[in-house]
Amino acid sequence: MAVEKYDLGFIFDLDDTLIPTQHKYKLAELAFIGRVVERAHSVDDGFASYKILERTVKRMGYEAEELAKILGEYSRAVARAKSEDDIVGRVVGLFEEYCNKYNDKCPASDLDFVFRVSKKHAKKLRAGFRELKGISEDFLEVDKANVELFSRLEEYDFNGFHTDRFPTSMVQVFKQYCSEAGVDVEESEVQDVWDIGKGVFVIKKEFLKGVIETLNFIKPRIRRMSIVTKGEEEKQMEKVEVNNLFRWFSDDEIYVVPGKDEALFREVAGKVPELKYYAVGNALGSDVAPALRAGLEGILISRDTWSLEGAKDGRVRFKAGEHYLVFDSFIEIKRRWDEVLKWGRKS
Numbered sequence: 001m002a003v004e005k006y007d008l009g010f011i012f013d014l015d016d017t018l019i020p021t022q023h024k025y026k027l028a029e030l031a032f033i034g035r036v037v038e039r040a041h042s043v044d045d046g047f048a049s050y051k052i053l054e055r056t057v058k059r060m061g062y063e064a065e066e067l068a069k070i071l072g073e074y075s076r077a078v079a080r081a082k083s084e085d086d087i088v089g090r091v092v093g094l095f096e097e098y099c100n101k102y103n104d105k106c107p108a109s110d111l112d113f114v115f116r117v118s119k120k121h122a123k124k125l126r127a128g129f130r131e132l133k134g135i136s137e138d139f140l141e142v143d144k145a146n147v148e149l150f151s152r153l154e155e156y157d158f159n160g161f162h163t164d165r166f167p168t169s170m171v172q173v174f175k176q177y178c179s180e181a182g183v184d185v186e187e188s189e190v191q192d193v194w195d196i197g198k199g200v201f202v203i204k205k206e207f208l209k210g211v212i213e214t215l216n217f218i219k220p221r222i223r224r225m226s227i228v229t230k231g232e233e234e235k236q237m238e239k240v241e242v243n244n245l246f247r248w249f250s251d252d253e254i255y256v257v258p259g260k261d262e263a264l265f266r267e268v269a270g271k272v273p274e275l276k277y278y279a280v281g282n283a284l285g286s287d288v289a290p291a292l293r294a295g296l297e298g299i300l301i302s303r304d305t306w307s308l309e310g311a312k313d314g315r316v317r318f319k320a321g322e323h324y325l326v327f328d329s330f331i332e333i334k335r336r337w338d339e340v341l342k343w344g345r346k347s
Contacts, residue, residue: 003220003221005220005221005222006222007223007276008221008222008277009222009224009225009275010225011226011228011268011269012226012228012281013281013282014227014236016282016283017282018207018211018215019208020206020208024199024200025166026064026067027057028196028197028200029067029139030053030054030057032139032170032173033050033053033135033136034054035196036174036178037050037135039181039185040178040181041131041177041181046128046131048120048121048125049074049124049128049129050128052074052114052117052118053071053129055114057070059106060099060101060102061102063102067132067136068136071132071133074129075129075130077090078090078125087118087125088115091114091118091125092111095110095114135173135177138173138176139170139173142169142172146165148160150164151258159258161258163232166197166198167194170194170197171190171193171194174189174190175190201235204242208330209329209331210329210331210334211331213331214331217334221337226249226254227249227255228268228279229255229257230286231256237254240254255268260287261290262293265277265290265293265296269294269296277291277297278296278340279291279292279297279298280333281301282300284300284318284324288300288324297343299340300327301327301329301330302326302327325339
């Protein structure tokens with residue numbers, strides 16, 4: 001049965017819009033923090049807090065927030081506690097809250113684990129969570145600086161998102177903490193930390209929930225579908241090929257770029273200017289805001305994203321529900337198709 005075709009074009013982000021990426025970074029950062037705790041901090045100070053963090057992130061799964069945010073919540077919770085029993089109650093309560101947010105029910109075995117660790121190490125959790133938060137924040141600061149540094153270096157193709165940046169940041173921070181603790185670092189340990197960071201870029205066939213169904217729905221109903229993605233061309237195209245995105249996107253409609261700005265979206269849309277365009281992504285600052293400035297419509301898939309995506313420049317000018325649509329998941333594009341068709345932002 002034929003479906004109605006609309007004079008529309010959709011420009012999709014790739015990472016964490018169509019395929020999962022961020023959770024790999026979070027798990028790598030988790031493992032990295034574990035290495036720092038093992039080598040540069042006393043077990044008494046950080047290990048108990050780390051085990052609780054580890055269980056939290058793994059139970060939250062892909063939807064886990066950035067580690068610095070989780071650690072901030074734990075730090076504030078224990079800082080407000082008035083006794084050791086209160087610390088235990090607050091930590092277990094927060095863990096259960098995180099767990100239930102992304103699961104039907106928090107397993108009793110997990111609650112028992114967090115209770116036992118909290119009970120045994122209650123006196124050390126304040127300092128522990130504070131230290132882990134510091135490690136995470138220091139890493140994010142170094143990684144942010146390296147985005148700028150790599151974008152100026154020819155050896156990294158002037159690409160702040162080069163795959164060497166993430167492991168480089170980890171090695172720098174690991175060495176820094178070990179040096180401050182007076183710990184000699186073996187080359188094998190440095191290689192281990194590097195491998196943790198580099199492992200993020202091992203590519204597997206995987207889509208976010210609802211993506212295949214939604215792309216199959218959209219494809220016959222519109223005139224044009226494109227992907228605009230940041231990163232190394234070789235790696236990004238490998239993701240496209242492994243996941244066979246050519247089922248929906250022709251080769252000349254896949255753009256791998258060092259960054260996204262208003263001019264880029266104007267250029268992509270300008271190839272078929274008579275269409276109405278929607279830019280779809282999970283980062284307001286890089287996926288949606290520059291497209292809005294270029295005169296396109298925007299759909300933000302509400303999902304925790306990388307703090308360095310620079311969403312703040314978009315938040316100042318554009319408001320959800322007024323200037324762009326916000327959906328909780330990708331499949332909402334299909335479920336709310338009539339709303340998408342009727343959408344036109346208010347001036």
